Every structure is written in structure tokens, then in C-alpha cells.
Amino acid sequence: MSPREPFALRDYLGPGLAGRTISDARQIVSLTDIPEQTCLGGRLGELSARSVLLAVVDQLTSGIAMTEIDGVARRMLLSPPDIDADHMRTLMEEAAIDAVVTDHPERWADAGIGLVVTAGRPAPAAAKARTERATEWLMLTSGTSGVPKIVSHTLEGLTGAIVAEGPARDAAAIWATFYDIRRYGGLQIFLRAVVGGGSMVLSEPGEPIADHVARLLARGVTHMSGTPSHWRRLLMSGSAPGFSPRYVRLSGEIADQAVLDGLSRAFPKASIGHAYASTEAGVGFAVNDGLEGFPADMVGHSRDGVEMKVEDGSLRIRSARTARAYVGRRAAALTDSKGFVDTGDMVELRGDRYHFVGRRGGIINVGGLKVHPEEIEAVINRHAGVRMSRARSRRSPITGAVVVADVILADGDGDGRDAIRNEILADCKASLAPHKVPAIIRFVASLDVTAAGKLARHDA
Amino acid sequence: MASVRLRIISAIQQIAREQQVTLPPLEDDLSLHETGFDSLGFAILVARLEDDLGVDPFTMSENAAFPLTIGDFIGAYENVPA
Structure with missing residues (x-):
């Protein structure tokens, strides 16, 4: 359909910016060298046009595999590490998965999947990978107790908010997030690091907060994101002193005035912003004035490619950054007839600002x-x-x-x-x-x- | 059993202070309606007593009739099978 060359994550990596890294608690990998390497043992070609489940427990390997698979597979389903096995079988059917990339191949030996590719530490590749197509990115919704829903994104939509903020606004940024990068909030930060030309420090499941903060300090993290609950946990831990990020970002839950004020006291030099984003609605907007809620004049017309309206009390978003569709046989419509995603987040107008009051179902x-x-x-x-x-x-x-x-x-x-x-x-x-x-x-x-x-x- | 009665009376007085309700003397034959509590006040009272006494006699039994007087109310707690 599109006359443009498909672009892929690998187009943002390369020798242009030296010294870029992605790290976890155990290793540091050069992002600059990634295009010359493979973490799939040179088997990327086998994934061409496949529907790939990325079931890599290790977050770092998973992130590197994303940069390799994007632009080659037909679709790539990102699985957080904590998905229930029964749910996983259903999800694989719904997404018509015909290949699995995993760091635990033994777990997939008897799963009836024809193609299992092992992911591991990156090693020099024989040939440079070539972008063949725009890969469909499939992500899972969070927050419900049943089988998660699968939503379909494009890389263009996922990176829309990052690109809109201008090229390499923070080229030297060293990003970190409390989120897992297989979830929407975490993936946004991983993509910010990759697309924006920066580096990335990953979270580590089960790591004590003091150790995590020590790692953030050691790696010189400048930009960090998490939910208000993540940030409250940091504030409570007593580990915040000494950490001095330039940018603190909140998303995923309502950022109330108390947590915004608490963070500005703890990080007086940081710019503190809260973003509205969800797996379905994509990145809506960011608010950087230090106040809870958002200015009412953001609603009703298009701003930076995002249009918002409030109907029956809930926020609705239409933009090129929303997911394309729910995926699966029983998939409901993701948007209304006019292309708006109903976020289910209820808002209330107080004076000249809208305030989030809660979830419709809660x-x-x-x-x-x-x-x-x-x-x-x-x-x-x-x-x-x-x-x-x-x-x-x-x-x-x-x-x-x-x-x-x-x-x-x-x-x-x-x-x-x-x-x-x-x-x-x-x-x-x-x-x-x-x-x-x-x-x-x-x-x-x-x-x-x-x-x-x-x-x-x-x-x- | 006196302690159950005293704890119930004390909880009623506490909620009355919070809700700024002026209680009449809490005699056994005072109707619950006359306490000045609304249904929210009683809902709070029953929830707090469940935490304090470990029982909610009005949920335990399907057909428990809600009491009409202070005496009935206290009796419902005193007569809960151990």
C-alpha cells in the first residue's frame, strides 16, 4: 500500500552515535554495535514473514531481539514474563503464532510449534539484517484478571509521540524505567532510548530498591519513568537522596498532586511530567506544569496529532498512535465509528482543568x-x-x-x-x-x- | 457480655461525634431510627464492629431481620454463636 520504504528499529541504531548502551544488573551491551550482531544465532532469516511470539524471560535479551526481529517478522507478540501458561496457549491461538523466540528452548520443545529459535547473548552476525516489511507489534493489555487482550500496533504509531517531540531532543539521555519493557509504558521508554539516540538501564525483577537506585546512579541515569506507585515506593524507600534525574515521568495511573509535590521535593532539579498513555489508546499527552489533571483546552481539537473528547464522563482519544485493532477471533472493535478509543478513564471538569477520577469499572x-x-x-x-x-x-x-x-x-x-x-x-x-x-x-x-x-x- | 455492649455503645458514640449527630440516651428500647443515624451511619457501625468483634451478625444469616431497637441491635451481637 505505502510507497515508502518500511522503517524499522535497526534504522535508529548504528555507528552514528558511539557509546550507547543497554544494561541490566548483570551486563552492559553496546547499542552502537547491535546492527552488526545477532542474538538469534544467525537464524533471523527463518523468522521472515512469521508470526513470532517473543517469549524471552530476560529483559535485556528481549529488547535486543526486538531490534533484530522488527522489520523481518510479519508480527511480533511481546510477552511479559509473568503470563499464565493457560492464557499463553489461548493468546498464541488468537495471534496465530507459528514461531517462538525464547531463552528457554526446553520449555517449548513439546509445545507443537514448528519453529523455535533460541535467543541469547549477541554475537557478530555473518550478514547485516535487511528490513523487509513493517512488522506488526502485538502487545498485551494489563490490569484485568482474565486472559489479557491482544492489541496491534505499528512501529510508526508506537514511536509517534517520540518523533513528534523532535529529533534527538535528548540525544545524551540515559533512560531508565521501573516498568518491564514488554509492557506499553516500558516499551515507550525503550523506544525513546533507541529512537532518540540515548542509552537504557533496565529494571530487574526482585531487585531491592536500594540496589536499583545504586545502579541508576552508577550508570548516570538522567531520565526515568514509572507509575505513581513505583515512584511512591522509591520515595518510601529512603533511597532517593543522591539520585538526581533531569526528567521524572509518571504514567499508567493517576498522578495526584501529592505524588507530584513529593517528587518535586525529592528531585528539585528535575522536570516532572505526567503522561497519559495506555496500551490501547497509545500516548495521549504529557503534562509538565507540575499540576494534577490536564488543561481543559486540550480537549475538543487536534493537538500534535491527538484529538480528545469527553463523552459519558470518559476520555476518548483519536490519533495515529492508538492501537490499530484488537487481535483474535473474539476481538471487539477497538474504536468507535469515528475512530476514537474509549479509554475507560473517567474525568471531571473542575475550573479550567480536567481531573482523572478513576476507572469506569472500578x-x-x-x-x-x-x-x-x-x-x-x-x-x-x-x-x-x-x-x-x-x-x-x-x-x-x-x-x-x-x-x-x-x-x-x-x-x-x-x-x-x-x-x-x-x-x-x-x-x-x-x-x-x-x-x-x-x-x-x-x-x-x-x-x-x-x-x-x-x-x-x-x-x- | 458487658464488654460487647460497652464496645458497641462506644462505637456508636464515636460515629456520632464524627457525623456530628447528637445522640439521645442510648436506652435498650430506643428505636434505631431515633438515634439520628442514617443508613450510612449504620453501615459504618456494622463494618467497624466486625473489625472490633470479629462478627457481622447481619451478614452471617441469610434471613436475619435488621433490628429495630438499640436492645435488639446489641442482642444480635450478644447472641452470635461462638
Whole structure:
């Protein structure tokens, strides 16, 4: 269809910029040398026009394999390491997978897949790889408990926001993210590093936060992204002092004023931005004024190729960066008839800004009155003694449900808990309708965060 | 059993303070309606008592009738099988 030459990730790598690297806790690999190498044992040609599952546990190998496979395979399904085996079988059927690239070939020996290619450490390649086509990038949605949905992206769409910000805006940037790069939020950062000419420092599952921060310091990380939950965890760890990134980016969850303020206190030299993005809707926008929510004038017309509208309370996005479609036999339509993706993220206009109030599916119903847990958390998190909170539903024989808030205090288990509880209740009463005020406030030592870096909401 | 009664009374008084409700004297024959609590107030009370006493007598039994008086309410907690 397109008269243009397909472009691929390898076009952004090469000898032009020396000294670029991608690293994890165990090794550092030169990005500059990647085009001359193969991590697939020279078997890239076998993947030509195939539908490839990238089931590489090791994040670093996975990232290098992406740069090699892109432009050669017909489609490439990125699998985070924590996908349930039964779900994986369904997903492979839905995506018509006919080849697997893995760092654990023994696990795939009896899987009935005709082509299994082992991925490992990069080694010099006999021939330079050639881009043959625009590979379809398949990603999995996060956040639901059932089988994830598969969404289809193009490299052009995935990198749209990065390219729109101008060529090599931060060519010397050393990027890091708390996310896994097989998820949308993490992939965006990996692509920023590759496309923007920078370097990348990967997260390491299970690594203690102090060790992670030590690694960020040692590698000179300048730009870092994560969810508000990731960032709160860093702030809570006491490891933040000494780390001084130039750019701090939040995405994936609502960035409330408390976490934005906490980060600007912890990183006074950093520019702090929160981005709106999702696997389905792509990168919508970034807000860099330090305030929660986003200016209302961003809605209603096209800005930088992204058009937003609010309908039935939820944010809808139309742009070239949204996913193309859901993939699979039972795939629903991804967009409405006019091409807008319904994000399911509910917003509320207050003055001249829209504020995110929560997910459509996460509403708690208290005696017929509705409340989003996130709006309660935003109020609780404003208390100086609070580091993080989660509001959740608890069944009630009288109103069907009541709100319970689990709160992590900044000062561990200090005295004055009763006083803080009363202050939080007073704050909530002052800014929330009575049914939104938590019936019970519990102080907890930790809150679960999902593999995607989001606060776990079991009742949602 | 007195301690259950005292804990229930104390929880009612706490919620009344939070909700700025002025309670009449909590006699056994006072109707729950007359306490000034709305359904949200009772929902909060039952949730807190479940945490404090470990039981919610109104959810445990399918056909438990919601009590009409303070005495019935306290009785529902006192008569929960151990």
C-alpha cells in the first residue's frame, strides 16, 4: 500500500552515535554495535514473514531481539514474563503464532510449534539484517484478571509521540524505567532510548530498591519513568537522596498532586511530567506544569496529532498512535465509528482543568451512590503524614458496600496514629460527599503493586 | 457480655461525634431510627464492629431481620454463636 520504504528499529541504531548502551544488573551491551550482531544465532532469516511470539524471560535479551526481529517478522507478540501458561496457549491461538523466540528452548520443545529459535547473548552476525516489511507489534493489555487482550500496533504509531517531540531532543539521555519493557509504558521508554539516540538501564525483577537506585546512579541515569506507585515506593524507600534525574515521568495511573509535590521535593532539579498513555489508546499527552489533571483546552481539537473528547464522563482519544485493532477471533472493535478509543478513564471538569477520577469499572457503589476509589486516595494522600493509600470496597449488609481505606504512613509506625486517622477523616469530610468518606481507615505496612506497576485493586 | 455492649455503645458514640449527630440516651428500647443515624451511619457501625468483634451478625444469616431497637441491635451481637 505505502510507497515508502518500511522503517524499522535497526534504522535508529548504528555507528552514528558511539557509546550507547543497554544494561541490566548483570551486563552492559553496546547499542552502537547491535546492527552488526545477532542474538538469534544467525537464524533471523527463518523468522521472515512469521508470526513470532517473543517469549524471552530476560529483559535485556528481549529488547535486543526486538531490534533484530522488527522489520523481518510479519508480527511480533511481546510477552511479559509473568503470563499464565493457560492464557499463553489461548493468546498464541488468537495471534496465530507459528514461531517462538525464547531463552528457554526446553520449555517449548513439546509445545507443537514448528519453529523455535533460541535467543541469547549477541554475537557478530555473518550478514547485516535487511528490513523487509513493517512488522506488526502485538502487545498485551494489563490490569484485568482474565486472559489479557491482544492489541496491534505499528512501529510508526508506537514511536509517534517520540518523533513528534523532535529529533534527538535528548540525544545524551540515559533512560531508565521501573516498568518491564514488554509492557506499553516500558516499551515507550525503550523506544525513546533507541529512537532518540540515548542509552537504557533496565529494571530487574526482585531487585531491592536500594540496589536499583545504586545502579541508576552508577550508570548516570538522567531520565526515568514509572507509575505513581513505583515512584511512591522509591520515595518510601529512603533511597532517593543522591539520585538526581533531569526528567521524572509518571504514567499508567493517576498522578495526584501529592505524588507530584513529593517528587518535586525529592528531585528539585528535575522536570516532572505526567503522561497519559495506555496500551490501547497509545500516548495521549504529557503534562509538565507540575499540576494534577490536564488543561481543559486540550480537549475538543487536534493537538500534535491527538484529538480528545469527553463523552459519558470518559476520555476518548483519536490519533495515529492508538492501537490499530484488537487481535483474535473474539476481538471487539477497538474504536468507535469515528475512530476514537474509549479509554475507560473517567474525568471531571473542575475550573479550567480536567481531573482523572478513576476507572469506569472500578466504581464502588455505596447505597446507590457512586465513588471512585482514586478520588478518595487523592484526598488522603494530601495529608503530610501519608505516603500512599488505597480505597476499596467492603460489602455491607446495609448499604451494599462501604469504603475502607488502607493507608501507609510516611513515618512508619510512629505515634499519633489516632490523631492522623481523625485528621484524614476530617480532610475527607471537608472535600468529599458523606458516602465517599471511608468508614474505616486501616494503617498498613505495604500495599500490593501489580506486575504492571499499578496499585492492586482486587475488588475492581 | 458487658464488654460487647460497652464496645458497641462506644462505637456508636464515636460515629456520632464524627457525623456530628447528637445522640439521645442510648436506652435498650430506643428505636434505631431515633438515634439520628442514617443508613450510612449504620453501615459504618456494622463494618467497624466486625473489625472490633470479629462478627457481622447481619451478614452471617441469610434471613436475619435488621433490628429495630438499640436492645435488639446489641442482642444480635450478644447472641452470635461462638
